[in-house]
Amino acid sequence: MAQPQLRIATDVGGTFTDLVVFDESGGHGSRVRTAKASTTPPSFDQGVVDVIDRAGLSLTDVASHVHGTTVVINALLQRKGARVGLITTEGFRDSLAIARGNRPDFFNLEFEKPSAFVPRYLRREVPGRLTYTGDEREPLEMSGLPSIVEDFQAAGVEAVAVCLLHSWVNPDHEVAVKEELGRLWPEVGVIASSEITREWREYERTSTAVLSAFVQPVVRHYLEQLEHRLGESGLTDPTLVMQSNGGVATIESATRSPVSIVESGPASGMHGAAELGRLIGEIDVLALDIGGTTAKCSLIENGQVRVMTDYSIGESPTTPGYPALVPVVDLVEIGNGGGSIARVDDFGKLHVGPESAGARPGPVAYGMGGMAPTTTDANLWLGRIGTSDFCGGEIDPDLAAAEAALATIGRDLGAEEDSASVGARGIVRIANNNMINALKLVSVNRGRDPRDFTMIAFGGGGAMHAVALAQELGVRRVVVPETAAVFSAWGMSVSDLRRDLFATVLYELDMEGAAALGRQFEEMEASATEEMSTGSSSEPTFRRYATLRYRGQAHALEIEVLPDDLVIDGVAGLADRFIERFETEYTYRLDASVEAVGLHLVATLASGAAPPEPAALGPAESTGAHTGRRMVDFAEEGTHEADLYDHRSLEPGMAFAGPAVVEGAGTSVVVHPGAAVSVDGYRNLIIDLDGQS
């Protein structure tokens, strides 16, 4: 029997389940295959099987499978999870309900605080205290646990979370409670906060443990069912699960820390951008992902995504959400996607988003009952999306309805003629501006000059707006991957096993502190190695980061720790790099000492898959892919006759110039006048804004 040679990734989204297939036997430049099928709640495994069928694959040919899922975010947002009982340190059972007391929607006196996931009678306490140095101030007293367990059982508790004060520095008490619970009630799942995070702040850690316990049974059931179903269909190798940190984990590890897979789709898109960038020699990247409801962006430096733990579920400008101290790729998300609804308020101001028409009824042009004009309608009306390519050619757009809806916007803005175009242009400009603000937030606002970055645009709408955004920001080059429409799945397929470990520490940056840092990193590395061992002989590779700050400040910057930093007199170099970075971001330096407040270890274990190989470049002549011309309105740059190209017919080496629109691969690539396009060996479109490719 032939060795299985396909590597596949499946990404379950709200509407579609995406598939990306690499054929390792195909040699240089072999095409990545993609497919889409409908997502099938509540039996999500059906959609996965469907999409594999649709691509005509047999699971017996599959050597590896990476899976991304929205199961966690859905369970949390819909509050469909386990009934959780919580055990805390005496005096702190209300920590979960008190939260931090903040009210982001501060003029709104009707603000409603998010209600706790565990009601008060299921929040119980045990005596015993540790100090912030990890010493015991008062011994742990577990004699009350049996009656707590009885009460929990009587109340139908299905999972238990434990969070005790100062377990970030010393988990002994938590571990003891977990073990005792295991003895008293072996059937119940218990999550101790220190198993998930070693960062301080008791509310956030309690919330993390509770959310984890809440979704753990759901995730376990989901992943077991998926693995069983795929196994039945012939998949031999275990499925790996995409996490929110841009890496994958085994099913066992994902189940142990279930909230860590909460943002798997968005994170893998950003990870994919970093990987693609490295592949083509672009290590500093502004990644832009525009979908149906939101746009997301992230800054990638030196080929690395930034991973942080300040995530909060359901957070918005008006609500604090529920924090989870799990590693998530640092990205900014705004309510601006293709389905975002445009409206003119009573005072003549045009707004786009955050309300979305979603997939149903969708934009007006879908003809499925949507009445409110969306960004997609505007793009269609301006010729930026072709009528024959609308929704991948699956929908014949209702142009008249779109025109009528857009004309209302135009008239409300004061236009007396050509009002649909005025409205559509306004929508595109406002949508672009919203995205510019998000892109500035991850770049300019952190002291980064966007001109030093290349933009990689993906998602259904990324390539439609990318060139205009790049122009505004001074970005010189835009890259649109061939798999832009299913790029999250592509990102999954090029992911390694990865663990991000964070710990709060309190060290001066002196020789003693450096030694302590070194010791703690070694402990973390040992624990990561143990966790990640997959039976093979390969060892993980590590990157170490320290979170540093000026003594007295709260905000810290994460700086990579190099091997020389922790040897004698080496810490000065680490401090200097902090001081330089701080000045870049905040315009000044202080005459104050530097201290370490956190450690971050990144452990990766390569998947062993060979990176894709580029195809040889053919001739630049692109007429073979040229399909015609049409008038396209570029909003700020007016209307031009644009060349049209079929994305699937573009071959490596081909080149052409804007104004142009590239269609046919599930997304429309809008190339503004003056920009030059070439197709690289991976079939990415490389768009150079200064016209020289």
Added chain:
Amino acid sequence: MTLQEDPIMSSSTIADPITLEIIQSSLQSAADEMFLAMRRTAMSSIIYEVLDMGTGVLDASGELASSGAGIPAFVGVLDKAGKVIIETLAADDPPQPGDVYFTSDPYRGGVTHLNDIVVVMPVFSDGRVVAWTANIAHNSDVGGMAPGSASGDATEIFQEGLRIPPIKAIAAGEPVRAVFDLLELNSRMPDTLRGDLWAQIAAVRTGARRLEGVCDKYGADVFEAACAQYQDYGEQLSRAALADLPKGTFALTEEIDDGRVLDVKITISDDEFLVDLRDNPDQTEFPTNITRDAAMIPVQMLFKSVTDPGLIANGGTFRPITLLTRPGSVFDPKEPAPMGFYYDLLLPLYDLMWRCLAQEMPERLGAGHFASVCATLLSGTHPDTGQQYSIIEPQLGGWGATSGRDGNSAMFSGVHGETYNCPAEVNEAKNGLFVNRMELNTEPGGEGRHAGGRGIVMEYEIRSADGNATLAFTRSKFAPWAADGALDGSPNYCEIIRAGDGERERHSFVAGIDTQPGDVIRIVTGNGGGVGDPSERDPELVRQDVRDGLLSAERAFEVYGVDAAS
């Protein structure tokens, strides 16, 4: 085609509406970016956690063009400082690019108290000032008679710290050494002051750089037109909402904890929101006066909340407001009246106006909340590190029920916003004390068809050998008010439980008392007022409260007539 017929260009504006809107969103982003920059670099927890700070963009004339996130109390403050700087300094000595100004004197644009330093920077385009970026923040110590500067014993503002008049602190990018030296020499915590001031400076620079980029792209004239139109938009939003409010004159008189009787008359008409505070006590020698500028803050906040509670606020938003005060009164004192604890009058005023209007618009305004900063100032020496620590914290408390639901538990007061409490784990490490408990207040109070939210109980156990505590709690004598037949909430208070004999002292206000290791400072904040007759409460909710240990079975029967055992 004539200009008038062009759908985008009209003769009345010099740019199309979309361009104006894009610039306006940049004003908002600039204010938000300044806020983030400050939060990230500040030295004091009162800035980075409590967020006792605000940021904004002023137009060339000093009017508020946009305000940043954070705490609503500081939204309408910065224009006062901007205007004073324009009037007193900029006229004689035209600003240069790179200049930065300071002011803190409440009688000269500083508005609140001497701890709050306002930092202002001009934004240049086309060789002229087209805007100012500004921020205000609570600096931990600016001199004065007591650590932390504000002192309950102060009888004159001179005792509350160094008074900074409008002054140029950075000239064309070069720090004026003398200014910084003077400020630092007058502070007990010079390193912290320096760090916080530079965080403020970095923030105004961040904002100015962003706005200069906008001007480069669109031109100074278009930028200024966008600022003006944005304020007009703010005014339109307010006026449209004003039209929906009940009209008439509404009045309320209420005694506050210190025995003073406050009075407010609010007249709402089609085009004006007039607040008359003239009939109020004379200014006092206690540091609970507020300037006229500061009295405007709660007026603006409440106006904003009952008209358009969205997050956009600028100078135009507040144009329909008229405020009448009487010079020499607590709301418009003459120099040198002290005002270190200005918030202990500002919050009662806010609460008074809230209650006054809640009677008229119960669907917009719920019952009374704990309505106090409950300022907790603890200082001493960290027993493990030997370093000085200084806690300056507001406390969480219960909010009133609304016409539709129970009140929120454990939130900061109405004048706070995106303010965060300090985690016990951080507090113990940073300040070298123990937090023995932090839990919901289960005292009776606030029962109603909809119940008030819960306050908190928090215990700080002191470890420092030379500890010092100042606690300023209001609504200690008069509990948060109820509405529509419900029960009042419960009062705010604190107790000091002495080590050894366990002697308990109950207080609402103590200034500068010494503490010993083992002493426990116990904070109890009030439950909010209820709404509606308790007998109308859903019995199931009553049983849940009993089950959750928030209500005793006896009280459930006594107040609600519900037998929780059934």
